[in-house]
Amino acid sequence: MNKWILTGITAIIAISVPATAQVKKTAPVKNAAQQKPTAVSVTASIARGKILYKEICATCHQADGTGVPRMNPPLIKTKYVLGDKTKLIKVLLLGLNEDVEIEGEYYSNPMPAQAALKDEEIADVLTFVRNNFGNKAAAITPAQVKMVRATIK
Numbered sequence: 001m002n003k004w005i006l007t008g009i010t011a012i013i014a015i016s017v018p019a020t021a022q023v024k025k026t027a028p029v030k031n032a033a034q035q036k037p038t039a040v041s042v043t044a045s046i047a048r049g050k051i052l053y054k055e056i057c058a059t060c061h062q063a064d065g066t067g068v069p070r071m072n073p074p075l076i077k078t079k080y081v082l083g084d085k086t087k088l089i090k091v092l093l094l095g096l097n098e099d100v101e102i103e104g105e106y107y108s109n110p111m112p113a114q115a116a117l118k119d120e121e122i123a124d125v126l127t128f129v130r131n132n133f134g135n136k137a138a139a140i141t142p143a144q145v146k147m148v149r150a151t152i153k
């Protein structure tokens with residue numbers, strides 16, 4: 001086939017395909033860290049977090065979150081648990097080694113980092129803690145953990 005005819009055919013095909021078929025329109029995607037988790041996903045996250053809490057945290061903080069006096073602090077309505085999400089995520093990613101004062105008791109044993117946990121696992125266990133033991137606070141998402149992890153690498 002003559003190359004001019006070929007070019008012509010290509011041009012006709014290009015013109016006859018409607019523009020809308022070429023440009024696939026997608027809804028604007030929100031920044032993952034800003035996406036609000038749904039009620040259903042939070043319930044599932046808490047359920048997974050409960051299992052992780054029993055496996056990992058309960059040895060020190062106890063099954064009921066009351067901790068061990070002067071050794072392992074309670075996780076009940078503390079400023080760490082209910083406060084700034086970034087700081088709380090860092091407690092798990094970096095561990096904690098500072099003088100923690102909770103209701104007049106001082107804790108200075110170091111907490112070992114739990115950085116081997118996946119982003120989703122950290123989100124789950126923290127969302128469980130923030131919504132158990134009488135605590136009530138917004139869920140933590142894997143995207144938020146991922147963002148904090150990226151700042152400390």
Ligand code: HEC
Pocket residue numbers: 053056057058059060061071072073074075076078079080081088091092096097098099100102107108109110111112114125126129
């Ligand atoms: C080996 C024992 C140990 C394990 C396991 C452990 N922690 Fe801790 N945790 C501590 C100690 C000790 C501190 C206090 C650290 C300090 O004084 O600097 C602490 C502090 C904390 C704090 C901040 C203080 C407070 O009470 O609010 C949070 C939150 C916390 N841990 C959550 C967790 C979660 C969630 C897990 C499980 C993923 C976990 N910890 C596993 C021993 C532990």
